[in-house]
Amino acid sequence: MREQPPYRRFAETLRKRIDGQEWKPGERLPSRAQLADEYGVTADVVRRAQEWLISEGVLTGRAGSGTYVAERRERRRLVRSPEQEQCAPDAQWTFESRTDGMVPASPEIAARLGIEEGAYCVRTAYEYLVDDKPVQLMTSWEPYDLTVGTLVLLPELGPLAGAGVVRRMAEIGVTVTDVEEWPEPGHADAEEANLLGIQKGALVTRIQRTYYSDDGRAVETADIVVPAAKCRIAYRFPVTR
Structure with missing residues (x-):
């Protein structure tokens, strides 16, 4: 089976922390530099992981403010x-x-x-x-x-x-x-x-x-x-x- 790219693996790590309510809806995530340092990955991996989770509706980006956990919406x-x-x-x-x-x-x-x-x-x-x-x-x-x-x-x-x-x-x-x-x-x-x-x-x-x-x-x-x-x-x- 083809191995997932690093940003996808890191996205799943973030998703698990969000699912575990370590960060709640509306709460701001640590900066990309902080997350990159904590996990020993590049800032680009963090950026692409966050963009992936934004595309899935898990996170939301706010210009000039950072990345936040999206408010939960009924599907x-x-x-x-x-x-x-x-x-x-x-x-x-x-x-x-x-x-x-x-x-x-x-x-x-x-x-x-x-x-x-x-x-x-x-x-x-x-x-x-x-x-x-x-x-x-x-x-x-x-x-x-x-x-x-x-x-x-x-x-x-x-x-x-x-x-x-x-x-x-x-x-x-x-x-x-x-x-x-x-x-x-x-x-x-x-x-x-x-x-x-x-x-x-x-x-x-x-x-x-x-x-x-x-x-x-x-x-x-x-x-x-x-x-x-x-x-x-x-x-x-x-x-x-």
Whole structure:
């Protein structure tokens, strides 16, 4: 097994001291020089270890002041199932969205939708909020030629606004039978961090989702970003008897 780099090992040492409440939430850690001297490591190892723990929501940095133990926050439960996607079912949640009607497909999106590169898509960007605080981002793409001229062209406008992909596609005679999701860990970029209210580089879960019709055609694909420090993801599936 590949050995962990020194900063990761030192990060776990700090985490154990924090878990043991040697430093409590809101309390300032010793300086990097002090920690480096105490453990016989370089200041760079201490810096990278602290940056790693900041990205995981364990620590928080304050410019010109130092590094502090982050205040403990309750992680919301985000339930995903074939029937619906429900952010924090035990809380009040809303979403904000912005749709662009004719966006050329990038090579990646074209491959995911099975369309030609540069073909038009309907792109919708979502920000999901719980108690007015952001907990999830999503960007969705649908083939423009699939819904053009119908009442469901724009996902959040018209008689089926907010009804979801499956119901909207059924309205135009397209039966959605499968959904595929690929979750993987990642780090928030600057824009995501700003929208989600987290540190740049903080841990997130990225989910690549694609809906397919009964003839195997991809009818929608989306990129979903969930901050690990704020939410834990649960999957719920029906049991076939």
